[in-house]
Amino acid sequence: MKKELLMASALVSTLGAASVAQAVTATMAGSMKVGVEFESPTGGTDTNNVKDQSNFNISLSETTDAGTTISTSFEIVDEGTVSADDDNAIKLTFTDGSALELLNAGNAAGTHVVSVPSAGGEQGIGGTSSNNAPTGVDFGAGSTVLGVEWHSAADFLADGLKISASYSTDSGAAATATARTDSSWGIGATYVTTAGDTTLTIGGGVAQAEVAKTGTALTNDSNGFNIGISAVTGDLTVGLGFGDGDSFEDEENGTTSQIDGSVMTAGISYVTGDLTLAVGVTAGEAKDSTTVGTAGTTDDSHDSTGASVTYAVASGVSAVLGYTTVDQQDEGASDSSSGGSAWYIGASMSF
Amino acid sequence: MLKSYLFLIIFMLLLIGCNKNLTEEEKKAMWDKAQTRGEIINRSGTPFNLATDPDLAMSDAKNRLRTGGGLLGKKANFNFLGEDDGSSSQTSTIGMPINAYLWKASIETINFMPLSSTDPFAGTIITDWYTTETNLNERCKLNVFINGQELKTENLKVSSFCQSLKNNQWVNMPSSSENNIRLENAILNKAKKLKLTSG
Numbered sequence: 001m002k003k004e005l006l007m008a009s010a011l012v013s014t015l016g017a018a019s020v021a022q023a024v025t026a027t028m029a030g031s032m033k034v035g036v037e038f039e040s041p042t043g044g045t046d047t048n049n050v051k052d053q054s055n056f057n058i059s060l061s062e063t064t065d066a067g068t069t070i071s072t073s074f075e076i077v078d079e080g081t082v083s084a085d086d087d088n089a090i091k092l093t094f095t096d097g098s099a100l101e102l103l104n105a106g107n108a109a110g111t112h113v114v115s116v117p118s119a120g121g122e123q124g125i126g127g128t129s130s131n132n133a134p135t136g137v138d139f140g141a142g143s144t145v146l147g148v149e150w151h152s153a154a155d156f157l158a159d160g161l162k163i164s165a166s167y168s169t170d171s172g173a174a175a176t177a178t179a180r181t182d183s184s185w186g187i188g189a190t191y192v193t194t195a196g197d198t199t200l201t202i203g204g205g206v207a208q209a210e211v212a213k214t215g216t217a218l219t220n221d222s223n224g225f226n227i228g229i230s231a232v233t234g235d236l237t238v239g240l241g242f243g244d245g246d247s248f249e250d251e252e253n254g255t256t257s258q259i260d261g262s263v264m265t266a267g268i269s270y271v272t273g274d275l276t277l278a279v280g281v282t283a284g285e286a287k288d289s290t291t292v293g294t295a296g297t298t299d300d301s302h303d304s305t306g307a308s309v310t311y312a313v314a315s316g317v318s319a320v321l322g323y324t325t326v327d328q329q330d331e332g333a334s335d336s337s338s339g340g341s342a343w344y345i346g347a348s349m350s351f
Numbered sequence: 352m353l354k355s356y357l358f359l360i361i362f363m364l365l366l367i368g369c370n371k372n373l374t375e376e377e378k379k380a381m382w383d384k385a386q387t388r389g390e391i392i393n394r395s396g397t398p399f400n401l402a403t404d405p406d407l408a409m410s411d412a413k414n415r416l417r418t419g420g421g422l423l424g425k426k427a428n429f430n431f432l433g434e435d436d437g438s439s440s441q442t443s444t445i446g447m448p449i450n451a452y453l454w455k456a457s458i459e460t461i462n463f464m465p466l467s468s469t470d471p472f473a474g475t476i477i478t479d480w481y482t483t484e485t486n487l488n489e490r491c492k493l494n495v496f497i498n499g500q501e502l503k504t505e506n507l508k509v510s511s512f513c514q515s516l517k518n519n520q521w522v523n524m525p526s527s528s529e530n531n532i533r534l535e536n537a538i539l540n541k542a543k544k545l546k547l548t549s550g
Contacts, residue, residue, distance in 0.1 A: 007512065029397075029398040029421065031397075031399070031407070031410070031411040031414065033410070043388060052395045052437075053407075053410070055399065055407055057398040057399060059398050064548055065539075065540050067504050067537070067539070073398055073400065075399065075400070075403070075404070077404070086402055086403065087371065088400040089400070089402060095440070095504050096496060101402070104402060104403065105402055106400075106401055106402025106403075107402070110388065110401065110402075111387070111388060111389040112387050112388070112389060113384050113387060113388050114386055115387065115388050115391055115409065116389075120413075132550055139454065140404075149402070151389070152379070154380060154382050158370065159370035159371070159373055159378060160370040160382075161376070161380060162390075164389070166526055181427070184367075190385060190387045190389070190390065192381050192382060192384070192385040193370050193381070194370075194377075194381055199385075200383035200391075201384070201385045201386040203386075203387040231388035232386065237386070239386065276417055291493070300373060310417060312417050312418040312419070313418070314418065314422075315418055315419050315420045315421065315422060316414070316415065316418050316421040316422035317418060318414055318418050348410070348411075348412050348414045349414075349422060350411050350415050350418070350420075350422065351420045351421045351422040
């Protein structure tokens with residue numbers, strides 16, 4: 001009996017394999033954001049800007065007879081004056097829900113960053129500054145092209161738990177005077193649970209990257225951690241995130257800054273009918289130094305508050321009205337060129 | 352360094368005593384509200400990649416979730432070379448609440464066995480005991496369960512029951528999950544073949 005089952009299995013597998021040798025499924029999708037921004041820098045002249053971002057994506061995928069989905073995609077991006085194309089990872093999604101991304105993979109610490117509600121829209125103050133206070137909690141370095149990222153299935157080891165791990169290796173290129181990320185690793189985890197009618201999400205990760213550079217080395221290689229918590233109760237979402245770590249920045253004048261910073265984000269959003277109201281705050285501070293190998297001593301800071309109203313016009317289309325106010329300090333002194341307030345009104349479309 | 356492991360300690364504490372006795376539906380509902388970037392990207396259907404452009408991916412994902420999908424419907428992506436993604440795994444057999452390809456593939460795959468009962472509306476196929484000439488001291492029967500209209504692994508469940516003859520009495524043998532999976536794969540492969548050849 002068992003032999004016959006195995007024979008039947010083998011026979012059907014053979015027939016199935018022959019019959020599915022067809023072209024992979026190709027799909028296209030994209031998004032476009034367009035709007036007008038009104039900037040009022042504290043120490044500058046008010047300006048109006050049209051902001052538009054167009055992105056087009058081609059995805060290819062196929063599912064094998066064993067149920068594994070193999071997919072990849074690339075993007076054509078047009079963001080104002082910047083045009084680019086991005087090649088994404090080759091992703092294997094297995095029948096148990098786990099997934100493996102090969103080449104151009106991400107960092108696991110970033111995958112598990114809790115999404116804290118924040119103002120929608122493209123408003124911001126575009127002044128130049130050497131302020132290096134962080135605004136995002138993810139200190140994980142992006143993978144080199146030789147990277148892998150593994151994601152567990154949901155409810156891995158315990159109900160409500162999902163974990164990821166990533167690693168990228170040295171490209172082999174010789175180090176130069178300009179600092180660059182070499183090899184890196186990261187781990188991240190998400191835990192989701194319920195408390196009454198509230199769904200709690202706790203997520204975070206740790207990342208570390210080796211920095212390649214000739215001459216004097218950075219005081220610390222790039223590394224950091226992030227943790228956040230979010231609570232969803234009906235139409236109300238509240239979130240809080242924190243990140244701390246070391247990073248580096250290539251300044252426009254050819255020097256490298258090493259940065260030791262931390263950032264806290266908090267926000268709240270409420271959905272009422274087709275309207276989404278959101279308020280978010282970000283507070284980051286850092287000690288940076290352009291003398292590589294010598295830690296900074298004076299604080300940079302970035303404090304911003306934003307609010308927005310987003311209206312869901314139709315499937316894939318939303319309109320947004322956003323506002324933000326920004327206060328920045330560079331080396332302990334107020335930086336009026338990159339502080340101030342800004343408005344934005346525009347639309348987002350996805351297809 | 353202590354800071355770097357703070358979140359791990361919090362995770363370990365929360366893992367103890369939470370999320371016990373949840374049904375599969377409750378777990379799914381819980382994950383549907385998870386707020387990490389990876390989970391939001393996964394359930395939004397955005398094609399943009401978190402690794403290469405996190406701001407774009409999150410912005411597009413939130414727009415899709417907020418508005419109920421893309422301009423062309425709830426599912427992201429417009430399929431321009433193959434079948435429409437939303438219909439490719441479903442059949443529209445009127446009055447049949449289960450996937451017709453899975454049903455037909457199941458019947459064809461186990462057609463060497465006598466059937467005890469079938470119910471296309473409940474999605475059940477139960478065979479009678481079957482013995483091969485090469486091993487008269489062993490017999491097996493199968494229960495096949497099909498759920499839902501989509502052609503996917505989760506909608507098919509095969510359970511095999513085998514007995515061996517000892518002292519003129521049939522004695523139950525341990526269930527073989529490996530054989531069940533092999534048979535499920537055989538049916539799924541057959542179903543996929545049927546779908547592809549149906550045009």
